[in-house]
Amino acid sequence: MALLTPLFAFLYHLPQVYKWLLKPYYVASLFMCLAFLAVRKTPGICDHLSTQREDGNSCDFDWREVEILMFLSAIVMMKNRRAITVEQHVGNIILFSKVANVILFFRLDIRMGLLYLTLCIVFLMTCKPPLYMGPEYIKYFSDKTMDEELTRDGRVTWIVEFFANWSPECQSFASVYADLSLKYNCAGLKFGKVDIGRYGDVSKRYVSIPLSHLEDLGLFPQGFSSLCRYKVSASPLSKQLPSLVLFQGGKELMRRPQVDKKGRAVSWSFTEENIIREFNLNELYQKSKKLSKTKGDKLSQSEFLPVPEEEELEQPGAHVPHEDKAESKKDK
Numbered sequence: 001m002a003l004l005t006p007l008f009a010f011l012y013h014l015p016q017v018y019k020w021l022l023k024p025y026y027v028a029s030l031f032m033c034l035a036f037l038a039v040r041k042t043p044g045i046c047d048h049l050s051t052q053r054e055d056g057n058s059c060d061f062d063w064r065e066v067e068i069l070m071f072l073s074a075i076v077m078m079k080n081r082r083a084i085t086v087e088q089h090v091g092n093i094i095l096f097s098k099v100a101n102v103i104l105f106f107r108l109d110i111r112m113g114l115l116y117l118t119l120c121i122v123f124l125m126t127c128k129p130p131l132y133m134g135p136e137y138i139k140y141f142s143d144k145t146m147d148e149e150l151t152r153d154g155r156v157t158w159i160v161e162f163f164a165n166w167s168p169e170c171q172s173f174a175s176v177y178a179d180l181s182l183k184y185n186c187a188g189l190k191f192g193k194v195d196i197g198r199y200g201d202v203s204k205r206y207v208s209i210p211l212s213h214l215e216d217l218g219l220f221p222q223g224f225s226s227l228c229r230y231k232v233s234a235s236p237l238s239k240q241l242p243s244l245v246l247f248q249g250g251k252e253l254m255r256r257p258q259v260d261k262k263g264r265a266v267s268w269s270f271t272e273e274n275i276i277r278e279f280n281l282n283e284l285y286q287k288s289k290k291l292s293k294t295k296g297d298k299l300s301q302s303e304f305l306p307v308p309e310e311e312e313l314e315q316p317g318a319h320v321p322h323e324d325k326a327e328s329k330k331d332k
Contacts, residue, residue, distance in 0.1 A: 025130055026094075028123065028127060029098075029123075032098060032101070032119065032120065033093070033094060033097035033098060033101065035105075035116060036100075039112075040059065040065075041059060043059065046058050047059065049109075050109075065107075068103060068104060069100065072097065072099075072100040076093055076096050079096070085175060085176065087171065087172045088168075088172040091168055098120055102117055105117075128165075129168070131165065131171065131174065132171070132175050132178060134178055135178065136178035136182065136191075137181040137185035137191060138178065138191045139192040139193070140192070140193050140194070140195075141160070141194040141199075141202075143199040143201050146194055146202060147250070149192070150247050150249075150250045151249065154248070154249035154250075155188060156187075156190060157188060157190070157246065157247070157248045157284060158192055158247040158248070159192070159245070159246055159247075160192040160193065160244070160247060161193045161194075161242050161244055162196050162202075162230070162232040162240075162244075162245065163195060163197075163242045164195060164196060164197030164198075164241055165195060165197055166197055167197075167236075167241045167242070169241060170241055173242050173270050176270065176271070176272050177191070177242075179272065180272060180276075180281070184285045186285065186288045186289055186291075187291055188287065188289070188290075188291030189281075189284050196241075200234060202230065230245070231259065232245075238264060238265060239257075239264065239265045239267075240265045242270065243255060244270075244275065254278075254279070256275070
């Protein structure tokens with residue numbers, strides 16, 4: 001069953017996989033994943049390689065290489081059990097295939113291992129996975145606009161994703177978050193994103209929330225607000241990326257994943273079903289639609305002035321056109 005589930009998922013998303021394989025990043029990754037196989041099976045090259053096979057056939061895998069490849073397959077299956085999107089499945093296969101290639105090349109020849117490792121480092125520094133470019137209803141914040149947008153209208157609920165472009169988890173989650181924004185975005189429920197890899201100060205910034213009891217004690221002047229942090233760590237060791245935070249009136253109501261006392265994220269799966277259930281998006285959306293209707297009614301009343309009826313024009317003291325005044329003087 002562990003083998004069939006990834007296979008069915010791959011076949012179901014096969015049209016999307018074709019599109020990804022045509023992108024330069026995945027084409028180059030595919031060649032690097034098959035590098036050892038190509039070297040071991042190509043006639044003229046494999047003839048000069050060393051082998052531990054009893055028959056001396058250097059163009060076929062020996063028992064140790066088969067063992068490494070089987071161990072790789074087991075790790076990929078274990079990692080893909082927690083994968084959400086096809087991007088994560090493909091990313092895990094690419095990552096661990098490169099690791100296996102490094103081990104196999106070093107075992108074969110240390111010079112080939114160093115060459116392949118150098119190619120992997122250059123590829124990692126120069127090539128980045130393609131970002132999600134599909135439809136979405138998401139507001140992208142900067143370090144200057146985030147606080148203003150969150151506190152502009154206290155009736156609006158914001159769901160904000162803290163992400164970083166270098167994080168594979170954030171890249172895989174981008175399509176899921178975009179689909180949620182297309183389904184649930186409205187006037188009273190909005191979706192936002194902030195890149196804390198680019199705007200690092202945002203994750204450490206203080207935001208304003210009112211504390212009435214401190215104002216009553218006279219510790220702060222009226223209207224002054226206390227301070228609290230967003231507290232989203234960009235460190236890969238914290239595993240807090242991506243983080244989803246629910247705001248209303250600039251105040252945090254909940255977040256996922258939760259963070260323990262040591263600053264480490266509690267394991268949580270960013271599936272669409274989990275987000276809808278934990279953030280109660282269906283109920284939030286129904287309440288937010290009522291807010292959008294009230295806004296629309298107010299807008300329609302302010303844009304279109306009431307048209308006076310004919311009876312109102314004939315009332316005494318009402319405005320009479322200039323021609324009617326002229327006729328009344330002649331009659332007199």
